[in-house]
Amino acid sequence: MQRNTAIAVALGWMLASAAQPVGFAAQDAGLGAPQLQARVESLLARMTLEDKVGQLNQLSVDSLTGPERKVDNGDELIRSGRVGSIINAVTARETNAYQRKAVEGSSLHIPILFGLDVIHGFRTLFPIPLGLSASWDPALVEQTARFAAEEASGQGVRWTFSPMVDMARDPRWGRIAEGAGEDPYLGSAFARAYVRGYQGERLDDPTSVVACAKHFVGYGAAEGGRDYNTTEISERTLRDVYLPPFHAAVDAGAGTVMSAFNAIDGVPASANPFTLTQVLRREWGFLGFVDSDWTAVRELMLHGIADDERTAALRSFSAGVDMDMQTGIFLRNIPELVRSGQVPQGRLDDAVRAILRVKFALGLFDRPYVGESRAPGTAAGRGEALARRAAEESFVLLENRKVRDAPLLPLSASPGRRVALIGPLADSAGDMLGCWSGQAQARDMVTLRSALAERAARERLRLTFAMGTDVAGASDSGFARAIEDARKADVVVLALGESGRSTGEASSRSDLGLPGCQERLLEAVVATGKPVVLIVFSGRPLAIAWASEHVPAILMAWFPGMQAGPALVRTLFGESQPSGRLTVSVPRSVGQVPVYYNHLNTGRPRVDPIGLGADKSDPYFVTGYIDQTSEPLYPFGHGLTYTSFSYSQVRVNPERVSARVIGEGGSSLTVEADVRNTGNREGTETAQLYIRLRGTSVARPVRELKGFERVHLAPGESRHLEFKLGREELAFWNAGMSFAVEPASLYVWVAPDCSTGTPARAEILP
Numbered sequence: 001m002q003r004n005t006a007i008a009v010a011l012g013w014m015l016a017s018a019a020q021p022v023g024f025a026a027q028d029a030g031l032g033a034p035q036l037q038a039r040v041e042s043l044l045a046r047m048t049l050e051d052k053v054g055q056l057n058q059l060s061v062d063s064l065t066g067p068e069r070k071v072d073n074g075d076e077l078i079r080s081g082r083v084g085s086i087i088n089a090v091t092a093r094e095t096n097a098y099q100r101k102a103v104e105g106s107s108l109h110i111p112i113l114f115g116l117d118v119i120h121g122f123r124t125l126f127p128i129p130l131g132l133s134a135s136w137d138p139a140l141v142e143q144t145a146r147f148a149a150e151e152a153s154g155q156g157v158r159w160t161f162s163p164m165v166d167m168a169r170d171p172r173w174g175r176i177a178e179g180a181g182e183d184p185y186l187g188s189a190f191a192r193a194y195v196r197g198y199q200g201e202r203l204d205d206p207t208s209v210v211a212c213a214k215h216f217v218g219y220g221a222a223e224g225g226r227d228y229n230t231t232e233i234s235e236r237t238l239r240d241v242y243l244p245p246f247h248a249a250v251d252a253g254a255g256t257v258m259s260a261f262n263a264i265d266g267v268p269a270s271a272n273p274f275t276l277t278q279v280l281r282r283e284w285g286f287l288g289f290v291d292s293d294w295t296a297v298r299e300l301m302l303h304g305i306a307d308d309e310r311t312a313a314l315r316s317f318s319a320g321v322d323m324d325m326q327t328g329i330f331l332r333n334i335p336e337l338v339r340s341g342q343v344p345q346g347r348l349d350d351a352v353r354a355i356l357r358v359k360f361a362l363g364l365f366d367r368p369y370v371g372e373s374r375a376p377g378t379a380a381g382r383g384e385a386l387a388r389r390a391a392e393e394s395f396v397l398l399e400n401r402k403v404r405d406a407p408l409l410p411l412s413a414s415p416g417r418r419v420a421l422i423g424p425l426a427d428s429a430g431d432m433l434g435c436w437s438g439q440a441q442a443r444d445m446v447t448l449r450s451a452l453a454e455r456a457a458r459e460r461l462r463l464t465f466a467m468g469t470d471v472a473g474a475s476d477s478g479f480a481r482a483i484e485d486a487r488k489a490d491v492v493v494l495a496l497g498e499s500g501r502s503t504g505e506a507s508s509r510s511d512l513g514l515p516g517c518q519e520r521l522l523e524a525v526v527a528t529g530k531p532v533v534l535i536v537f538s539g540r541p542l543a544i545a546w547a548s549e550h551v552p553a554i555l556m557a558w559f560p561g562m563q564a565g566p567a568l569v570r571t572l573f574g575e576s577q578p579s580g581r582l583t584v585s586v587p588r589s590v591g592q593v594p595v596y597y598n599h600l601n602t603g604r605p606r607v608d609p610i611g612l613g614a615d616k617s618d619p620y621f622v623t624g625y626i627d628q629t630s631e632p633l634y635p636f637g638h639g640l641t642y643t644s645f646s647y648s649q650v651r652v653n654p655e656r657v658s659a660r661v662i663g664e665g666g667s668s669l670t671v672e673a674d675v676r677n678t679g680n681r682e683g684t685e686t687a688q689l690y691i692r693l694r695g696t697s698v699a700r701p702v703r704e705l706k707g708f709e710r711v712h713l714a715p716g717e718s719r720h721l722e723f724k725l726g727r728e729e730l731a732f733w734n735a736g737m738s739f740a741v742e743p744a745s746l747y748v749w750v751a752p753d754c755s756t757g758t759p760a761r762a763e764i765l766p
């Protein structure tokens, strides 16, 4: 009876508050909206210490995504208001069942926020994020994120642990697959796109999910590329390279941030007051909450900055982590830490406020449940077209040399043509999922083999298929059959690469070659003398130096998701033009790593894009290796199409401008260029704007991306492009650690990649 009265009172309160819409728009820092604050404060005033700490606790309920056993008293914890969030509940039935326990069973009826790793799709699967980034098309990514949000929210999942906006300069690190590559400017553009897509116009739209920018921060700088490893990042590099995409996500309204596993200069990121409080809250004004990564709070003991749980909780919570994922350490220790005064009451209230703000903003108090009629098991039909387009835009054509008189790709589909499809990834649906494939099912993935077989039947091509070898196995017993097929064919399509599971978390590699005996298979097939199209499936750039010299056509396909096969077949036969560009440098060998384009110059450069060091006649005392060039195999931004483009008239206006005027945000430079399709097919070019600053108080990178635009051009068509360079593009963290524009010589390229083009010049005066 008493319980029912309590529910009725609470429901009355909820309905009364529901009468005043929260009016939250994700993009306008709406977490600070006054009506929302009022609801938060009114609830906070009724919470006990234990109720408050309960909100800081996050539990995993089903499949586990980390090294931890399942909690067995989950229900009891939920009913007693000791669970603020649940991760890994994936169906509407499950989320509703837990929600009922919280909303109807607990005394304050605070709804649970359900979180999940919806990384590149929920049920409908898009390419892995690294592949999506190769599209250089944030608008496309926004659409894929929105689609994923709609599917996830339909099951009650209103929080995704995405986007991963970690910069990655080391392809040994398996999680490079989950991000947007090595460039902070491009990474920031994608960070904004993901947040906009997930959070939509309004967070309280039931189809929106709150985004989580992760892993804050520096996780991608893991030493040796070994996952979870410690990092050495100077404050300037942190601010110049690793923080900007997080800042962009926060500015776009991201409601949550996840603290990382790594230590930065000895201070673990999940107990780092500088990054979590100084930068995130004080400098950026973040109003959402910080969730720790999986068991990261307890791992502080292993890092060595705490020798018991209590100290781990104290360090992490005081530094700015608001919610603890999976360990229950906050639940067990924060009450006593507050009672003893070691954690100020105000810190606890701020953390709870931040969590409640997000729950109110999502409309969870007003609509805690979801309908159970939309089964999660049906990948929506309309997702197919988007998944196929996303896959097509992600492909990067690395090579397309002439065989006889014409480039090998696109292939012609003349009846009777004999196509030998070879390779362990040609028909492996499971591998097309890549890492973090969520609720997607292998049976929904259309493989290259099945799409090619359909095309072959339609066009009367003669298709054979042989695996040749396994992805990682040592057996070459399938070579003979594969070579036989190749000999009889007019063209060979070779599908090689990594397994989908060899990228992502805890999947670092020390070797960047093709695994198993695939390299030998490749060499044997090429030795038949037949034209070979190599399709590389992988979650990281692979060091394919031999292939780049000996294989006429190479297409980087990443892990393309559910429409892998149709997208590839359309690309091979030219219905779709490859338009992707690399967002990471591809090394020649693992010994070159780290190799990234936006590095600093040395005092002894071997080559310099603006000709510095050319006066040094001695070729010996220069940076690099004695056994190999230090240039990557393929540079950042590289990607061919089925046509060709030229650039002209690159100029900067005005050519002299004052640093002070730009620094005050009062003015910007305009960069103009003309780009022309010089081939005889239509195609999409991604024009890339790079700058270099010289004469500044700290050394600046040899090139930095500061603008880009995808342009679709018919044969012979030209387009006039205009870019703006203002404070955001020209300022940097200077010797005094201020973000400022300094007098400098400015070099500007508008070019097809980071390694070509002739710069225009301007002077930034005092």
Ligand code: BGC
Binding pocket: 065, 066, 117, 161, 214, 293, 294, 505
């Ligand atoms: C990963 C996160 C992920 C979390 C929850 C962790 O192991 O590092 O990226 O969001 O698990 O599944």
